[in-house]
Amino acid sequence: MSTLELGLIGNCAISALIDGMGRIAWCCLPRFDGDPFFSSLLANEEQAAARGYWSVEIDRFASAEQHYEHNTAILVTRLTDADGASLEIRDYCPRFRNHDRMFHPTMIVRQIRAVTGSPKVRVRIRPTNDYGSGRPAVTRGSNHIRYVCPDLTMRLTTDAAVSYLLDETWFLLDQPVTMLLGPDESLTASLSETARNFEERTARYWQDWSRALSIPFEWQDAVIRAAITLKLSTYEETGAIVAAMTTSVPEAAGTERNWDYRLCWLRDAYFVVHALNRLSATKTLERYLGYISNVAVNAGHDDLQPLYGLSFAHKLDEFTVDGLAGYRGNGPVRVGNAAYTQIQNDVYGAVILAAAQTFFDSRIVRQGNEELYRKLSAFGRHAVEKFDKPDAGPWELRTIASVHTFSALMCWAAADRLARIADHLGHNEDASVWRGHAATMRARIMDEAWNDELGSYVSTFGGDQMDASLLLMHELGFHAGTDERYVGTVAMIEKHLRKGGHLFRYIAADDFGVPETAFNVCTFWFIEALAVTGREEEAREMFEGMLACRNKLGLLSEDTDPKTGELWGNFPQTYSMVGLIKCAMRLSRKWEDAF
Known part of the structure; x- marks a missing residue:
């Protein structure tokens, strides 16, 4: 049965989720929002037993344990059999600087070695395509296996006997085995040396990156792991940060609250930027701000959508697929997200709050300027206009529209921050206008979103329901x-x-x-x-x-x-x-x- 006891590996181009037994259960290619090459996470038990995974199994299994190498995205799984023989699986996606640019290929490296005794092992590689409906065509070479999908070909290069892998044969692990799944290209160097070199450089990259973080005195390991996870969720080519690596894992059993989160929500922008700023992860922060700026440029003077694709795609049509039954059979499995069509008026404030960082943070290379201020001002005018208009709200209600307090609050924040930016740039008249808009919105929120009987702000203007997003009133400075x-x-x-x-x-x-x-x-x-x-x-x-x-x-x-x-x-x-x-x-x- 699938669980979320999963480890994440990746390199800011691709990622994979690996369960406690060392089985890769989810991996989309050629990027986070692609077709799942390994898809058993979203399969029922019958489907998951047949396909959609990459496992390394030990005969007469007794126990498993897992950990990350210190301050890295390298995952280590140890499997032990009933006699005490054990093996170690080391999984990572290469990421390091090479020739003055970042090397982060579409590649997973798996290294297996015996730790104690002579374990008997089996490797099963059963990829899928078309969201679980199809199986790639398989061809073999002397030291590699090719998996051919309609839009993608992946090559597994190995120093194990290819027939062991193709036939899923049990064999004694009497020497280390390396498997490299990547582009359909021949290696020009020793496989084992390449893997060792890649791992050393990848470990050094992550440890250097972690070392540069500003972290609290307490809970350091938890913060560093969260920070690395946040970094792994970045699609570096554009700077987008996905909400999650999966689609359609439901909010609860037996519910259809299951959505595709492999996309970038503007609402998250301010909160992600704030966290990255606190961590001093300024390069990641800058790339994300670059993504937001490109979204703003592409939108022009049009309304902003709540979410966009990794490469700024604005059309994210939602559909269901038949090849996967869903997490623990809880379907449907969805691709795309219809929330992109919704009216969510908080997005203008989210973009302005995030971009405001560039005007006040001297660490950022590309400082906010007049041009950016003019673009943000256009969004600010949208915020003023839509402040008291019904929308789907922060929780993306699909059939219920109201004047949500959180959306109004974010519109207020848009005007408030634009006033500060205008002051910073010396535009005193503009600053006065924005402050006036902010004052008007603030007064109306305090009047129309306040419920005297409850002694509390409420979810919607004139309403009586509570909403957790109201907790952000302090965070936003209201x-x-x-x-x-x-x-x-x-x-x-x-x-x-x-x-x-x-x-x-x-x-x-x-x-x-x-x-x-x-x-x-x-x-x-x-x-x-x-x-x-x-x-x-x-x-x-x-x-x-x-x-x-x-x-x-x-x-x-x-x-x-x-x-x-x-x-x-x-x-x-x-x-x-x-x-x-x-x-x-x-x-x-x-x-x-x-x-």
């Missing part, structure tokens, strides 16, 4: 943490949305019924809200509880079942890792106070 209105809102959110150590985004019925699982980033928002309202010890306790919810390798998905603690939803979820980073930064003791 209210201080000590403001009685904010404290009252936190109290009402806790009363209605908190379930033990977790927070739901809302509890009202939507297009698919009543939500069953807690949204992990909302729990992190609540933890930060506890801290800023003076309840820091409670915040630390709740944060430790969320750390315990991570899988064994320190990764989080989108949702958690508050009853069982099981992870659900697409994986690994960028938003969740951002929440973890920001909470650790806020709650940790200071370095200077630690000694």
